[in-house]
Structure formats: C-alpha cells, structure tokens
Amino acid sequence: MANTGLRRAAIVAPLRTPVGTFGGSLKDLPVEDLGATVVRAVVERSGIDPGRIDDVVFAQSYANSEVPCVGRWLALHAGLPIEVPGMQLDRRCGGGLQAIVTAAMMVQTGAADVVLAGGVESMSRIEYYSTSQRWGSRSGNAVLFDRLDRGRERSQPENRFGKISGMIETAENLADDFGITREAADEYSARSHRRAAAAWERGFFDDEVVPVSVPQRRSDPVQFSRDEGVRPDSTVESLGRLKPIIPGGVVTAGNSSQQNDAASALLVVGEDQLESLGLTPIGYLTDWAAAGCDPARMGIGPVPAVAKLAARAGTTTQDLLEAVDLVELNEAFAVQVLAVLAGWGWDDQDRVNVNGSGISLGHPIGATGVRMVTTMLHELRRRAGGTGLATMCVGGGQGVAARFETA
Numbered sequence: 503m504a505n506t507g508l509r510r511a512a513i514v515a516p517l518r519t520p521v522g523t524f525g526g527s528l529k530d531l532p533v534e535d536l537g538a539t540v541v542r543a544v545v546e547r548s549g550i551d552p553g554r555i556d557d558v559v560f561a562q563s564y565a566n567s568e569v570p571c572v573g574r575w576l577a578l579h580a581g582l583p584i585e586v587p588g589m590q591l592d593r594r595c596g597g598g599l600q601a602i603v604t605a606a607m608m609v610q611t612g613a614a615d616v617v618l619a620g621g622v623e624s625m626s627r628i629e630y631y632s633t634s635q636r637w638g639s640r641s642g643n644a645v646l647f648d649r650l651d652r653g654r655e656r657s658q659p660e661n662r663f664g665k666i667s668g669m670i671e672t673a674e675n676l677a678d679d680f681g682i683t684r685e686a687a688d689e690y691s692a693r694s695h696r697r698a699a700a701a702w703e704r705g706f707f708d709d710e711v712v713p714v715s716v717p718q719r720r721s722d723p724v725q726f727s728r729d730e731g732v733r734p735d736s737t738v739e740s741l742g743r744l745k746p747i748i749p750g751g752v753v754t755a756g757n758s759s760q761q762n763d764a765a766s767a768l769l770v771v772g773e774d775q776l777e778s779l780g781l782t783p784i785g786y787l788t789d790w791a792a793a794g795c796d797p798a799r800m801g802i803g804p805v806p807a808v809a810k811l812a813a814r815a816g817t818t819t820q821d822l823l824e825a826v827d828l829v830e831l832n833e834a835f836a837v838q839v840l841a842v843l844a845g846w847g848w849d850d851q852d853r854v855n856v857n858g859s860g861i862s863l864g865h866p867i868g869a870t871g872v873r874m875v876t877t878m879l880h881e882l883r884r885r886a887g888g889t890g891l892a893t894m895c896v897g898g899g900q901g902v903a904a905r906f907e908t909a
Contacts, residue, residue, distance in 0.1 A: 510773040511606035512783035513906065515548035516876035518766035519714050521729045521864035522626070528726060528763040529626035531716055533562070534569050534579045537622035540765040541580035543712040544618060548769055548781055552581075556614035558588035559605045560767075561597030561621035561868040564628045564649060565590060572622060594657070595832060596792070596894045596902035597621055598766065598871030603904060605770035606787045615775045620767025621869035625650065627763075650761070657898035658797035669834065669897055670747050670758070672800045676841040677752040679799070684752045687836035688741040691757040691861050693851075694833060698858025699734030706857055710880045731760045731864045757836040759860035766872035783909040785879045788889075789815060790904035801838030803901025804831060804893040805845035811903045823848045826905065827888030828881060830874040833860035834895055842895070857881060870894070875906065882908045 519540055522528030528536060537560065545552055560573035569575045573588030593600040598621030605617035630646040654668040666672065676682070701707055713727040741756040771781055791814060793806035805819075812822040823829065823846060831854055833839055843849040857863075857877055860870065871894060878890040893903035 508610040509612070511609045511787045512771045512773050512776055512909070513785045513787065513875070513879060514769040514771050514781050514783050515544050516710065516766070516768035516784060516872070516879055517543050517547060517712050518710055518869070518873045518876050519764050520711055520726055521731060521866060521873070522726065522763040523731045523864070524761035525626050526730050526763070527716060528624065528714065531624070531714065531763070533572070533622055533624040533627060534575055536624060536714065536763065537572065537576040537620070537765045538580040539714050540620060540712055540767045541576050541582070541618065544767045544769060545580070545582070550616065550769060550779060550781060552586065553583050554779060555582060555586050555616050555618050557608065558582070558586060558618045559591065559601045560588065560619070561591055561593070561601040561871070562623060563592055563594050563597055563867040564623060564625065564653060565592070566629060566649070576622070592868070593900065593902065594897045595834065595865070595867055596871055596896040596900060597868040598873065599875065599892060599894055599902050599904055600871065602768070602770060602787065602872060602875060603790045609770050609772045615772045616779070617770045618767060619770050619872070620765065621872045622765040623866040623868040624763045625761040625866060654897060657800070663797050666798055669800070670753050672798055673753045673758070673835040673837050674748055674751045675799050676801050677837040680841045680844045682752060682837045682840050684746070685738060685742070686840060687752050687757040688738045690836040690839060691741055692736045692738055694855065694858045694862040695733050695736040697856060698729070698732045698862035701857035702728065702732065706881065706884065710876050729863050731762065732858070732862050752837055753835055757861065759834050759865035762864035762866040764864065764866035764869045764873065766869045766876050768872065768876065784883060785906050785908045788905045788907055790902070792900060792902045795899045795901060797899035800897055800899045801834055801895045802841055802845055803895035803899065804842045804903060805901065807901030807903040808846065808891070808893055811905065819846055820848050823891070825889065826891045827853065827885065828856065828878055828890040829854045830859065830878045830890065830892040831855060832865065832870055832874065832894040834865065836861060838895055871902070879906060879908065
C-alpha cells in the first residue's frame with residue numbers, strides 16, 4: 503500500500519464466542535452478557551490496561567432499547583473504566599467488518615491509539631414490536647411485527663425498488679442470473695459443513711474461541727464452548743431431500759446461512775503504540791472498500807466492493823484475488839457464494855472459506871464480519887503468515903471488502 507502518512511492499524515487478540523443456533527444454547531442469554539464475555543476476554547488475552555482503551559465500537563444489526571448504544575453498554579458491563587466511551591454502528595451483515603474499519607480509521611488518523619472493535623447479535627432474542635400502539639387504538643386488532651423478518655422486508659425503499667419479499671428472493675434472483683443449480687448449491691453447503699467439522703476436530707478454533715457461561719435455572723452454569731450449527735454428516739443427498747423455501751426454487755434451509763447468536767471482538771491499535779503498551783499484533787488492516795448494488799441482488803455485493811478495492815490499489819479483481827492467501831466470503835446463501843465467484847471470474851476453493859462460514863459456522867449478523875476476520879487471521883498465523891481478504895454481501899444491496907496482512 504502506498505505511503506499515505508497514516509500510521510498502520512494493528513489487530514491484536516481477535517477472539518469470538520462459539521456460535522449458538524437459533525433458539526439453541528444461547529437463546530436465554532442477554533446480548534449484554536454475550537458481548538461482555540468477549541470484551542473481557544480480549545482485555546485479558548491482550549494484557550491491555552483497560553484504561554488505555556480510547557473507545558469501544560460495536561456492531562449490532564437488530565438493536566433495541568434493552569441495550570441501547572451497545573458499545574458503551576458492553577464497556578460498562580464488562581467492567582471497563584467509566585471514562586471509556588462506546589458507540590454502536592450498523593451496516594447490516596457488514597456491520598462487524600465496518601466496526602473494524604471504523605476503529606482502524608480512528609487509529610490511523612490519530613484520533614485514538616487503542617479501540618476495542620467487535621460485533622454482537624442474539625437473533626434468538628429479537629423481539630416483536632408495534633408501530634401503532636404509542637397513542638392507542640379506538641378499535642380493531644393490534645399488529646405485532648417480527649423485527650427479524652421485518653428487517654429483511656424493509657431493507658430498501660419499496661417506492662423505488664418495488665416489493666422484495668426478503669433475502670431469499672434476492673438469492674433466487676442470483677441463481678437465475680448465473681444458472682446455479684440446486685445440486686451445485688447443496689454440494690457447496692455440504693463442503694462448508696465438512697470443512698467446519700474438520701477444523702473443530704483438528705483444533706483450529708481452539709485459540710480463537712472463548713467459552714460462554716450460560717446460567718441454568720436449577721443447576722450450575724453450563725460452559726458453552728463449541729459452534730452448535732455444524733452438521734458434519736451433511737451430504738448432497740441429505741440436503742437434496744429438503745424442500746425449497748420458494749416453490750420451484752434453489753434455496754433451502756440447508757444451503758442458506760443460519761440464524762445465530764454470538765459475539766466477536768479485537769483490539770485495533772496504532773502501530774507506534776504497540777511496544778509501549780506491551781501488545782503483540784497478529785496482523786494489520788491494509789485497505790478496504792464498500793460499494794452499493796441492486797437490492798434485489800444484494801448477494802452480489804462483494805463483486806463491486808472488491809472491484810473498487812482493486813481499482814484503488816491500481817490492480818484488477820483477478821490479480822488482487824490471486825495475490826491473497828485466503829478469502830473469507832460470508833455464506834449468506836450457497837448460491838450467493840457461487841454467484842460471487844462467477845462474478846469475479848475466479849474460483850480457488852483451496853483459498854475460500856477453508857474452515858467453513860455462514861452455512862456451517864453460522865451468521866450472527868452484526869458479529870459475522872469480526873468472526874470472519876478472527877478466523878482468517880488465526881488461520882494465516884497457523885500457515886506462517888500471509889495476506890487475506892474478508893468480503894461480505896449486505897442486505898439492502900451493499901458489499902464490503904477489506905484486506906489484511908499478518909504481522
């Protein structure tokens with residue numbers, strides 16, 4: 503990267519909780535307890551003096567008034583000094599990656615020396631709500647919206663783009679555009695599960711996963727320590743028995759990302775502060791880009807995002823991809839991954855999601871980007887270093903991409 507006069511943003515102690523399934527082991531754990539678990543772990547693992555943290559930047563896509571301004575809430579709940587501020591941001595699926603990028607910009611420009619960045623989502627606890635009851639009703643029924651479904655339906659203005667029923671429709675559009683078959687989608691999904699299961703069995707996640715203590719009603723807390731959505735026995739045949747969500751379509755529950763609960767966080771530190779703070783970096787953010795795309799084809803977002811990233815670096819998408827050692831591409835849907843690879847004109851399965859991703863490990867929306875970067879940097883370290891690209895599609899029609907290199 504060209505010398506811009508900005509200091510480099512170092513990544514320190516990236517960690518994540520295990521990912522819980524929708525209505526699974528973490529369904530009763532408040533989002534503040536889930537997030538605070540990983541915040542405390544990052545502070546402990548890094549050895550940072552908590553008083554030296556200048557800000558806490560956290561993503562959450564399905565926020566509510568139970569934990570407003572989640573970054574500040576988590577800082578206080580985790581026991582950080584009250585002088586440490588915090589904020590919340592939302593770029594939907596790309597929110598976690600944006601939290602890292604935002605923290606990096608703060609550090610690169612000297613606005614902060616140390617920022618704790620992360621993401622948290624408890625999709626199991628997303629509530630129902632009403633928009634009509636503030637002033638009451640004279641008669642008739644009251645409507646409660648499911649915030650989870652409503653957030654997908656309302657990802658773009660209907661008056662401009664027409665009605666888009668949700669993310670599944672956008673995935674089916676890509677399947678049509680790129681001629682992606684049901685069998686190809688199921689094969690990709692089965693591979694994701696195999697890779698995630700193999701990574702767990704080989705201990706690849708041991709250094710990045712922080713167990714979560716889950717209170718029980720009539721017994722001692724249970725330590726939740728392993729992603730629970732991985733299905734190692736998934737095959738093309740078993741997945742092929744599932745019905746498509748939209749009749750006649752390609753997308754099924756088996757070749758889509760899961761709905762999940764998890765948190766992930768890391769420190770972003772000015773390179774010139776590492777030695778004085780006694781911190782050891784695992785990598786550096788080198789550059790990033792975000793781009794918009796048709797909301798009805800939101801899954802293609804990584805294609806324009808990576809193209810924009812490549813153009814800024816004075817290269818092409820294909821050359822940029824060939825130059826990195828690993829690619830983390832969020833698995834919103836198997837057809838979305840396959841469409842993006844086709845759109846890139848590049849497909850090296852030895853470098854893409856080598857330890858699984860959203861279909862197998864899960865997609866806890868606001869936490870996913872940080873989880874992806876965490877997994878990628880730990881994998882690069884196991885491989886004795888290198889460079890990686892993390893890129894995501896975003897509901898509403900966006901893509902985000904960021905490059906990292908190991909320390």
